[in-house]
Amino acid sequence: MSGFGKGCHLHLIDGSAFIFRAYHALPPLTRKSDGLPVGAVSGFVNMLQRYVEGNSGPDAATHVAVIFDYSGKSFRNEIYDQYKAHRPPAPEDLVPQFPLTRDATRAFNIACHEIEGYEADDIIATLSCQARDLGGRVTIVSSDKDLMQLIGGGVEMLDPMKNKRIGVEGVEEKFGVGPERVVDVQALAGDSVDNVPGAPGIGIKTAALLINEYGDLETLLDRAGEIKQPKRRQTLIDNREQIEVSKRLVQLDCNTPLDFSIDDLEVRDPEPEALLGFLSAMEFRTVSKRIADKMGVDSPVIPDKTPEGADPIAADAPAQVPFDADAYECVRDADALRKWVAAAYEVGYVAFDTETTGLNEMVVDLVGVSLSSVAGQACYVPLGHKSSAADDLFGGDALAEGQMDMNEALEILKPMLEDESILKIGQNIKYDAKILARYGVNVAPIDDTMLMSYALNAGLHGHGMDALSEQYLSHNPIEIKSLLGTGKSAITFDRVPVDDAVKYAAEDADITLRLWQLFKPQLHQKKVTTVYETLERPLVPVLARMEMAGVKVDRDTLSRMSNAFAQKMAGLEDEIKQLAGRDFNVGSPKQLGEILFDDLGLPGGKKGKNGAYSTGADILEDLATEHEMPRKVLDWRQLSKLKSTYTDALQNHINADTGRVHTSYLQTGASTGRLASTDPNLQNIPIRSEEGRRIREAFVAEQGKTIVALDYSQIELRILAHVAGIDALKQAFRDGQDIHAMTASEMFDVPMDQMTSDIRRQAKAINFGVIYGISGFGLARNLRIPRAEAQGFIDRYFERFPGIRTYMDETVAFAKEHGYVETLFGRKIHTPEIGAKGPQAGFAKRAAINAPIQGTAADIIRRAMIRMDHAISELPAKMLLQVHDELLFEVDQGAEDDLIAVARDVMENASDPAVKLDVKLSVDAGTGANWAEAH
Structure with missing residues (x-):
């Protein structure tokens, strides 16, 4: 009698999916001693370890197995010889890693199985059916849609990529039918x-429609002659045999013949000797130490076996050097610090990080510096930590000793x-x-390292240090909140005891060095x-100088605007309430909904x-x-946002010492290369409304100086004309139309001399909308x-400019084939959602279409900013802000024309010599006492 039954829970892990996910998510890694590729094995081991550690609680497994695909053909190739014929062979460096993943599974004391002639899905199906018949639960750990036919009656799936459980409802959402269909x-x-x-x-939607109408495939095929649509009817009649073969596939x-039973899959704890022996053989230092610590045993000593003549950066295998917070040094005197400086000179580089009392670089104090030039070796130099006595009533700001x-x-x-x-290496080194x-x-x-990750992986994931460490080093860094606390009781870093600070701060330098390697x-x-x-x-030093220069903002102007906006909002509220026919709170979405849909219908x-x-909007x-x-x-909502976000909040961002606002630019804020701006965000000041434009009046020049704004004229349309090869647009730009x-x-077939502002406004909305892949819904809202x-x-736009549709189709096809799109300057923007279904698909396609255009424009303005620094160095001028296609300067009165001539030349020729555009770039310039006048 079987021991598996009610109360038991079987986990079936799709091993092949784990392998490929590990292979594509992590950088290549080779074993030091012999150069064997082990990157996928390393990722696979980390995924198994996370699984084992997380196997607790009400959903914990009592039985578990990792199921693999057997290499070679299956019985389905006998049914249809072209089955999986188009699949490319596995990458060359992945092939030797397949057997190692089986070894890894066994090392964790987890059952692993594969059967010749059958696919992993068939083994999973057989085990799922057996477990269900015995009254137990089953969780299939996979995102493979083919396994969804098994769901129901105690069987569910867990998509490990999204950490999302999939039941019968999830199947119906995906396929439009229940699991049995x-x-x-x-x-x-x-x-x-x-x-x-x-x-x-026939796609999924049509197929679901037909199956729901006729009940099942056999009935549908028997009654295909009744279908009204002639093309669909003929397709089903002509391809009946092919469809029936497809169902068998x-x-x-x-009923896959198994040479083991469910009882053999009972969960067993890993045995330290076997697991650490495997990890040691793979030369996985970090994970060996982590697992040994959790098991309470000594970590194996893994000798350094770098082959003679190997590249030290590649061979150092930083992911495998154990992290040991206790080994980090606290530097308390000059002699000790000089040793760390000497270590940097010895190799020619050093990773460094600063600790401060907050996040605003313009006002915070330096608390300490950390350094690392060898993976696993790092130090922290405490400089501004307060003594514990400083926390009491009379302690003041006394520094801690040592x-x-x-x-x-x-x-x-x-x-x-x-x-x-x-070379100084940092993670967000601008700070x-x-x-x-x-x-x-x-x-x-x-x-x-943040910018390296961005250049490599834009669109795939975030680029913060903690996320990069976890993904690429399989290491979870010490969390800052564990030192500072949260909420009102949080402390600043200068109040953290030095011994605790050393582990956290030195680890940051160590991680940064490893990521760089x-x-x-x-x-x-x-x-x-x-x-x-x-x-x-x-661009880093250019942005740093701009941010430190800041821009003068007039507090009185903002205060007057806040009052004016408040009055205008009050007037709009009265009008809204009159239209509603009763008094209500305009700012309450609940009350507004009742007025719109219940009262007004x-x-x-x-x-x-x-x-x-x-x-919502x-x-x-x-x-x-x-x-x-x-x-x-x-x-009313727009005014409310302008008031709260800008005219009120901007006053709090004026630096007490400089009288200026110092925004921070984030280079990795958008996957396309566009800069983001924070604390405060100056990129999102609305300019379409008169009130939004007025915000810029508060950005003023210092006494004796002038604000100069230079703005690319329709840069994205010019790039579109170039990349899509639209001759009519190119000629119009050349002619200055x-x-x-x-x-x-x-x-609209309207002669130019009969053009009205309303018709032009509609064309402008379409011109810019098409670049962003706007839909009929979106344009309807805009206009x-x-x-x-x-x-x-x-529709008419695409008829008149067919090259745009061709560009869009080709760009989407490229994204689907390669998983990314490119700007004209080679920036890769990854498009992981391009194959998605449902509403996400439309968004992913629009993003892929827009990215090369917006990204190329972003690259051009970056090139201009990098060159601008040197070009205006002899002028009494400073570059202050970048907002999308515009650069803002402050210049001595009398030197405006000189600045405009130099800056315009740099901006209009920024793409040269890397990219020769078919359409010349054009830059508009303006001057004034404030930004609004200059724009």
Whole structure:
């Protein structure tokens, strides 16, 4: 009698999915001693370890197995010889790692199985059916849609990529039918990946429609002659045999002959000797130490076996050097610090990090510096920690004992941090460089691991240190909140005891060095060295200088605007309440929903889980195309946001010492290369409304100076004309025509001399909308016209400029094939969602279409900013802000024309010589006492 039954829970892990995920997620890694590829094995081990550690609670497994695909053909190839024929062979460096993943599974004392002639899915199906029949639960750990036919009756799936459980409802959402009919839908729709033919021209949606109407595939095929649509009817009649073969291909075999039983899969704890022996043989130092510590045993000693003549950066295998927080050194005197400086000179580079009392680089104090030049070896130099007595009533700001004098430490560090022969490596090094600049240290030259990751992986994941450490080093760093606490009781870093600070701060330098050792060779391997070296790294000092210069903001102007906005909002509130026919709180979405959809009976009302109507901007914009009240509410909301986000909040960002606002630019804020701006965000000041434009009046020039704004004219349309090869647009730009009027003339057959501002406005909205892949819905909202009319405009646009549609189709096809798109300067923007289904698919396609255009524009302005620094160095001028396509300067009165001539030349020729555009770039310039006048 079987021991498995009610109360038991079987976990079935799709081993092949784990392997490929590990292979593609991590950088290449080779074993030091013999160069054997082990990157996928390393990732696979980490995934298994996380699984074992997380196997607790109500969903814990009592039985578990990792199921693999047997290499070679399966019985399905006998049914259809072209099954999986299009699949490319496994990457060359992955092949030797397959057997090692089986060894890894056994080392964790987890059952692993594969059967010749059958696929992993068939073994999973058989075990799932057996476990269900015995009354137990099953969780299939996989994201493979083919396994969804098994769900129900105690069987569910867990998508490990999204950490999302999939039950019967999830299947219905994916396929439009229940699990028992998934194979019928798949048989009709086919599968291009596995080369399952299906019925030509029938996709998942149509297949689900047909199966729901006729009940099952056999009935549908028997009654195919009744189908009204002639093409669909003929397809099913002509391809019946092919469809039936397809069903046999997608149907999983629940009777796979197994040479083991479920009872053999009982969960067993790993045995330290076997597991650590395997990890030691693989030379996985970090994970060996981590697992040994958890098991309470000694970590195995793994000898350093770097082959003679190997590249030290590649061979150092930083991911495998154990992290040991207790080994980090606290530097308390000059002699000890000089040893660390000497270590940097010995190798020619040093990873460094600063600890401060907060996040605002313009006001915080330096607390300490950490250094590392060898993976696993790092130090922390405490400089500004307060004594514990400083926390009491009379302690004041007394420094803790055992710290170097700040000036003495900086005197020793400054020559090395400024030495051209020593590379300084940081994670978001701009922050640290700005801190040290305030202490008289100019850090150069630099490398930045955050920017390296961005050049390599834009669009795939975030680029913060903790995330990079976890993903690429399999190490979870010490969390800052464990030292500082959270909420009102949080302390600043200078109040952290020095011994605790050493472990946290030195670890940051250690992690940064390891990430650099991993990423630096990859820049060349992934062909993004040029992007990093010409667009990312040289921009860091430029942005640092801009941020430290800041821009003067007049508090009185903001205060007057706040009052004016408040009065205008009050007037709009009265108008809205009159239209509503009663008093209510305009700022309450719940009350607004009741007015719009219950009282006024407007269409489109949808209630959320809380029972209240949704009144988001998209809902109101749809209604505003035909109704007055939602228009007024949108105007009121915009004023409310302007008041709270800008005219009120900007006053709090004015630096008390400089009287200026110092924003921070984030180079990795958007996958396309566009800069983001924070604390405060100056990129999002609205300019479409009169009130939004007025915010810029508060950004003023100092006495005796002028604000100069230079703005690229329609740069993205010019790039579109170039990349899509649209001759009419190119010629219009060459002739200096009004591009929006020209487009309107082409689309609406209106002569240029009869053009009205309204027709031009519509063409302008379409011109810019098309770049962003705008839909009929979106254009209707923008122009506040009915959707059908808006869609007609878009259709006509593509008829008149067919090159745009060709560009879009080719770009999406490239993204699907390669998983990324590129700017003209080689920046790769990854598109991981390009194959998604549902609403996500449309968003992913629009993003892929727009990215090369917006990204190229972003690259051009970056090139201009990098060159600008030197170009205006002889002028009495400073570059202050970058906002999308615009650069803002402050210049001495009388030198405006000189600045404009130099800056315009730099901006208009910024793409040369790397890219020769078919359309010349054009820059508009303006001057004034404030930003609004200059723009």
